Amino acid sequence: MKNYPTIEDTIGMTPLVRLQRLPEQYQVGRGNVILAKLEGNNPAGSVKDRAASSMIRMAEARGLIKPGDTLIEATSGNTGIALAMIAAVRGYKMILIMPDNLSVERRASMTAYGAQLILTPADAGGMEYARDLALSMQAEGKGLVLDQFANEDNPLAHIQGTGPELWEQTEGQITHFVSAMGTTGTIMGVGNYLRAKNPDIQIIGAQPAEGAQIPGIRKWPEEYLPKIYDPSKVDALEAITQDEAENMARELAAKEGIFAGISSAGALVAALRVAQRVENATIAFIVCDRGDRYLSTGVFN
Known part of the structure; x- marks a missing residue:
């Protein structure tokens, strides 16, 4: 009998797609490519x-x-x-x-x-x-x-899955990895894997600017910092405002056809900033979920 997959077996191997219109609009550096890892394609809709x-x-x-x-x-x-x-x-x-x-x-x-x-x-x-x-x-x-904030099996998922996928999908050409930071499991796991393959890869985190309330992007008080987080393994942090994240979520859908959540858009804001400062770079960011999870917030009205 054929061994069919279960729903769990469909987790991972998400597409990596190139942005086409927004890089030109935001005047990114010469030779740069910005890639979106579509984690909303997972069965429950997120990374x-x-x-x-x-x-x-x-x-x-x-x-x-x-x-x-x-x-x-x-x-x-x-x-x-x-x-x-x-x-x-x-x-x-x-x-x-x-x-x-x-x-x-x-x-x-x-x-x-x-x-x-x-x-x-x-x-x-x-x-x-x-x-x-x-x-x-x-x-x-x-x-x-289970404690996602202290559980090493959280970043392990990205050491074993997301990181190797990005390396293979870019054929080892990735130069910058950008991710929103919540529990920090994604940025820690992917960063650890990619750095093991190439120590020169830059790891960039998106954090909320003062006053921003962006679901999925957090700046924790010292006593609540996730135990899995090691700040020495993140090369730079980009502060994202509420307006930047919400405006970019609308632009990402309307100009790239990628209907994503607000934290995903925040990661793209950070990726575009990086792309304006460098040349001949392959910059990948995590689209951590889908936009239909945020319709009631009015962001897409």
Whole structure:
């Protein structure tokens, strides 16, 4: 009998596409190419599918969890959706804790996969409060926190998957890697892999400018910095304003046909800045999810 793939088997091997119109509009340097890694093509719609599968599979392999157990995670959206999908496939109960100011599409996606959703008041501390609540519930014996912020199986997914894909898809020509920074798993994992192949590759992170509230891009207080994050492995940080990210999300859809989320657009803002400063570079950035996850925010109206 033919061995057909499962939904988990379709995670990864996402397309890498060249931008055509925006580089000219933003007058990038001579000989530069900007490439978009379309992570919204993953089955649950984001780059976080990779980390979710890795964290659950590796916890199973270590004997920490088994089907029927309850998992808990604080999330701003994409990781929660991805974990809910993997939990549904592999037979786990999933409790997700999320600030109540995030889009209704994200909430609906999580519950569609069967997850229990706990909404916390955004004005009570946002993601920091949600993270503390998850750990408190674990201490009370209500389930296991996978903890994407400290779990090395998060960047491992990108060391084993995203990084090698980018290297192969560019035939080793990549010179700059640009990513939004939330849990930092993507930038840490991809950066570690690419640097092992070529130490000269530049790793660029997109962070929110003062006052910006961009889903998926965070600047954590010192006490909440993800334990997987090593600042020495990021060459430069680009501060992205709310207006820049939202305007670029609209431009990316209208001029490149790539309907992506706001943090993806923030990463593109950073990539274009890099491309204006260098020449003969191959710059790849992560399109971490799809724009339909943000329709209720009014960004695309």
